[in-house]
Amino acid sequence: MSEFRLTLKHPSGFFAAGREMADALQLLSDGAFKIYVYVCLHADRHTAQFRFRMAELAQATSHSVRSLTSYLEELRRIDVAVVYRAAKQHELGRIEICDRFWPYVKAPAATPLQDPEEALYVSRVRGLFLEPACVTSAFSAADEKLAGEWYRAGVSLDQVQRAILLGCTRKYVALFNNGGGARITSLQYFAGIVLEVASLEVSLDYWRYLASRMPKMECQWRAQANFAPAAAPKTETK
Secondary structure, eight states, X not given: OOOOOOOOSOGGGOOOOSHHHHHHHHHSOHHHHHHHHHHHHHSOTTTOEEEEOHHHHHHHTTOOHHHHHHHHHHHHHTTSEEEEOOSSTTSOEEEEEOGGGOOSOOOTTOOOOOOHHHHXXXXXXXXXXXXXXXXXXXXXXXHHHHHHHHHHTTOOHHHHHHHHHHHHHHHXXXXXXXXXXXXXXXXXXXXXXXXXXXXXXXXXXXXXHHHHHHHHHHHHHHHHHXXXXXXXXXXXXX
């Protein structure tokens, strides 16, 4: 009897699920694996890239937006995929499955995603960070990396701005009390404050007060640090 030949029912929708998917199955939680499979089935075969909106992807995979955010972070953290979330709710984000978990050879012209929204976000964080006088930095590669992580984690620019405002206000108080001290040299200084701001329950008036207060503190510190008159020379008495 001749051997039965396997034939695909739907060859146009075929996806090569082999070792790569088996590895992902071992590493990912059930929810994250479901997102991974969905992206694999719908991504461009040549680039492993998939464009999405959070609400639509959440609905398609039967997850809440909150759960989806957690699963996308898991994909990114384990290096299963590079995830660029859109800055606004209705804009398109992009996901690219990493080579280890993509069964096809990517097209030679395909390059890693260069997300314009993330680049703009990082640029704005850079401006907010370097503006205060108590900051002295060239915005290093580490600072840029941290800003990118905030973008992918969904940290808003308002949250970053408030963290910098709160952190710098505290720094000026410390500089006044210590009669000197070191200025802020890294964006990492604000990492914990960004998380703190997310949990604070204060009114908008509080942030307006800090925003009006900080320039005065900054002027006072500039005068104290850079323009304080030199002490008069002592005169000898005969």
